[in-house]
Amino acid sequence: MDTLTRMRAFVAVVDNEGFSAAARAQGRSKALLSKYVRELEDDLGALLLNRTTRQFSLTEAGHTYYRRALDLLREFDDLRDEIRDTRSDLAGPIKISAPRSLADAAIGQSLVDFAVAHPEIRLDIDLDDRFVDLVEEGFDLAIRITQLEDSTLIARRLNPFRLVLCATPAVIERHGTPESMAELARLPFIVDTNARRRNIIPYRDDDGQATSVTVDGRISVNSPLAVRMAGLADLGFFVSPDFIVLEDLQAGRLVELMAGQLENDAGIYAVYPHRRYLPARVRALVDYLADWFKSNCRTPRRNGAS
Incomplete structure (x- = not known):
């Protein structure tokens, strides 16, 4: 019997906290698992488990062997999967x-x-x-x-990608072009609740210091696509990933505002x-x-x- 099979039997017994539970999990007999662990101990010349009629405990050598055995088995299984994947031609x-x-x-x-x-x-x-x-x-x-x-x-x-502050020309004409990010607090805003900080917009002030502004509006929705639709309907200012509004910016349907001030990492x-x-x-x-x-x-x- 090979060492790998004995090693798996030992790890199964420890993971399942006993021979009976391990036998049920492995679909093998309790006697066979006991035989594998005993052969492993004989091969190592060290006692791995202290056994009693009702329970068992790991010896110091057992603790050491268990930790290393887990690493070795994971590495072996990963290597096996890699070779199988290579042979299966990416199937x-x-x-x-x-x-x-x-x-x-x-x-x-x-x-x-x-x-x-x-x-x-x-x-x-x-x-x-x-x-x-x-x-x-x-x-x-x-x-x-x-x-x-x-x-x-x-x-x-x-x-x-960049986060961009946007609005339609009609919204800008109606409410004016904000001269600072802080002004967004008083302007109608469409809030993307999927954003990490929801209605709090982080940005850099004129001195390069990190700060933020809290925005609010009639619409809050957990979809940047829905935010864009509301923005194109002239319902307010909004922040969007650039790839969502790229074509709108290029076509002039939307205008980017306060470029370079939003946090963009x-x-x-x-x-x-x-x-x-x-x-x-x-x-x-x-x-x-x-x-x-x-x-x-x-x-x-x-x-x-x-």
Whole structure:
């Protein structure tokens, strides 16, 4: 019997807190698992478990072996998955979490184009504006449009974007052009409740200091696409990711205001769990998205110039 099988049996017994529970979880007999652990101890020349008729406990050597065995088994399984993925020629499923605004905007085409280019890969795309727990909920990858915070996850920046303060020419004519960000507090505003700080707009003052202004208005909605629609209906000023309003700025339907004052360190990221060996199909998707955004995404010039 090989060491790997014995190692898995030992880890299963510890994880399930006993031979009986481990046997049920593994679909093997309690006697067989006991035999594997005993053979492992004989091979190591060390006692790993203190056994009684009712319970067991780890010895000091058992604690050390368990920690190292977990790392080794994970590395082995990751290596096996990597080789299998390579041999399968990028076939199989990818479970993706993405915000609704990604699919609604033109950049949602990136996932469609990937599906066309890789017919053997199945995409399971869950559109939700909340930040899912990738590990707990079984996602392979998340696409996030945000200011990325520190995380135990691995993130690759696909594309930067700017937040722009916009209004239609009619709104500007009716309410005037604000001369400072602070003036937004008294102007009608369309609030995107998906934004990290909702109705609080962070910006840099004339001295370069970070500050913010609180805005309010008749409409609050959790969709940048709906915010844009309300803005084009002359219902107020609003802040939007540039890729949502690019064509409107270039066509003159919207005008960018206070260019350069909004905080702009956000981006579109591919985020995935920390794995030493990322499945080849997931790596292929991340690489494809990075190339797609580089080739297809443009940033509007300030003040709506084309």
